[in-house]
Amino acid sequence: MPRDAAEAMLPPKRSRGPIMTDLLELLRLAGPVVLSRLGIMVMGLTDAIVVGHFSARQLGFHAMAWAPTSVAVTATVGLLVGIQVMTARAIGAGNPHETGAVLRRGLVYSGWLGVGSALVLALLGPLFLHALGLKDGLADGATAPLVVFSLSLPVYAVSVALTFWLEGLGRPGPGAAMMWLANLVNLGANLLFVPGAFGLPAMGAVGGAWSTFVARTALALALGVYVLRMKDSRTLGVFDKPARDRPAEVEQRRIGYGAGASNFFEVSAFAGMNLVCGWIGSLAVAAYAVVLNVSAIVFMVPLGVATATAVQVGRAYGARDPEGMKRAGWIAFAAIAVVGIVFGLMLYPLRAWVALAYTTDPAALTLILPAMALSCLFFAPDAVQVVAAQALRARGEVWIPTVTHLISYALVMGPLAWWLAIPRGMGLNGVLISIIVTSFLAAAFLVGRFRMLDWRDRRAAQNA
Numbered sequence: 016m017p018r019d020a021a022e023a024m025l026p027p028k029r030s031r032g033p034i035m036t037d038l039l040e041l042l043r044l045a046g047p048v049v050l051s052r053l054g055i056m057v058m059g060l061t062d063a064i065v066v067g068h069f070s071a072r073q074l075g076f077h078a079m080a081w082a083p084t085s086v087a088v089t090a091t092v093g094l095l096v097g098i099q100v101m102t103a104r105a106i107g108a109g110n111p112h113e114t115g116a117v118l119r120r121g122l123v124y125s126g127w128l129g130v131g132s133a134l135v136l137a138l139l140g141p142l143f144l145h146a147l148g149l150k151d152g153l154a155d156g157a158t159a160p161l162v163v164f165s166l167s168l169p170v171y172a173v174s175v176a177l178t179f180w181l182e183g184l185g186r187p188g189p190g191a192a193m194m195w196l197a198n199l200v201n202l203g204a205n206l207l208f209v210p211g212a213f214g215l216p217a218m219g220a221v222g223g224a225w226s227t228f229v230a231r232t233a234l235a236l237a238l239g240v241y242v243l244r245m246k247d248s249r250t251l252g253v254f255d256k257p258a259r260d261r262p263a264e265v266e267q268r269r270i271g272y273g274a275g276a277s278n279f280f281e282v283s284a285f286a287g288m289n290l291v292c293g294w295i296g297s298l299a300v301a302a303y304a305v306v307l308n309v310s311a312i313v314f315m316v317p318l319g320v321a322t323a324t325a326v327q328v329g330r331a332y333g334a335r336d337p338e339g340m341k342r343a344g345w346i347a348f349a350a351i352a353v354v355g356i357v358f359g360l361m362l363y364p365l366r367a368w369v370a371l372a373y374t375t376d377p378a379a380l381t382l383i384l385p386a387m388a389l390s391c392l393f394f395a396p397d398a399v400q401v402v403a404a405q406a407l408r409a410r411g412e413v414w415i416p417t418v419t420h421l422i423s424y425a426l427v428m429g430p431l432a433w434w435l436a437i438p439r440g441m442g443l444n445g446v447l448i449s450i451i452v453t454s455f456l457a458a459a460f461l462v463g464r465f466r467m468l469d470w471r472d473r474r475a476a477q478n479a
Contacts, residue, residue: 048319050194101329
């Protein structure tokens with residue numbers, strides 16, 4: 016029987032609808048991005064595990080040093096989100112050559128951000144720690160690793176710019192692969208520096224910080240070489256000095272300002288929980304570090320989905336497709352809510368095993384286990400809020416997510432955590448309850464705003 020006749024006898028293939036198409040594209044984009052973001056957290060996890068097994072006290076120093084550094088890191092990431100969004104918009108508008116200009120602007124901006132944040136943290140960070148009145152010598156022990164962490168911020172900012180550009184192009188795979196190679200470098204450096212292998216002095220928390228510096232430098236160099244050697248780098252305008260485009264520059268920074276401010280409020284609030292824990296005691300700081308590290312690893316999945324969502328919504332924005340923006344957003348919200356619930360259900364029965372991977376100290380485990388159980392309750396709303404925030408920024412809504420995060424994290428979470436933990440005497444569990452409440456509040460605000468924009472676009476289409 017001829018092939019054409021045989022194929023004609025088969026049932027017709029069912030074409031994918033737009034919802035399934037967008038969902039599959041979301042998964043295609045999100046998979047490598049999630050692996051990349053998990054790589055970031057595994058780097059921190061490696062530091063925490065190696066330092067924690069070396070000394071629970073050194074883990075407290077490491078956590079306290081990382082807290083102010085994480086604010087600068089996350090603010091820098093937010094300020095560079097414009098690279099990702101503007102690249103996706105250029106692709107959606109059918110102008111790939113413009114993406115080279117986006118990258119060049121982003122690299123210059125990342126350099127300034129990295130150097131500036133390094134100087135501020137190295138000079139003022141130790142003074143800030145000593146002004147907090149922390150117990151058990153935490154400020155003295157955290158000073159040296161804080162300075163070392165700050166030295167890696169310039170190369171980290173450059174690596175973020177390069178990674179975001181590749182993700183905006185819809186090519187997240189290379190960044191993910193190189194992040195995991197950097198993790199191997201970090202693991203080797205930790206095993207060398209923290210306990211003092213091959214005759215080196217044991218460095219504890221400072222060794223963990225130097226390991227991060229080495230790994231981040233290797234990552235930035237690898238990404239830079241990859242971008243320069245891409246086959247279509249000239250087509251994408253990587254080597255072409257762009258004409259000055261002030262509106263594009265302003266828009267790229269404007270997107271970053273909103274995301275950077277949001278990240279600053281959110282991460283400052285989470286880092287501020289270290290301060291509340293420091294008023295409780297050094298073991299509470301170490302226990303919170305473990306719970307936060309596990310939660311942050313889980314958070315990398317919604318953060319990766321948020322990036323994929325921003326790319327999809329950004330493409331639809333560039334193509335002037337309101338229905339595409341709406342569909343991409345709601346598919347992502349539903350998918351990530353399910354993922355958050357599943358993670359909570361998985362971690363709860365395994366929390367004891369997970370905690371033992373960090374420490375075997377009985378006193379620390381007494382604090383960690385109930386706090387980790389509570390953390391399972393905020394995975395879903397926290398996931399939805401970060402995806403909704405990125406979807407809003409990609410469709411041009413920059414400042415509403417920022418105001419939402421200011422209200423939720425700066426004005427609600429911090430005071431509520433202090434009140435529950437100290438005056439109410441709930442300790443570390445009070446800190447976790449405040450995070451749960453705030454996550455639901457932020458998710459409700461942001462999803463509600465996305466829905467309002469859908470209604471606005473529908474009215475505009477009806478009146479056109």
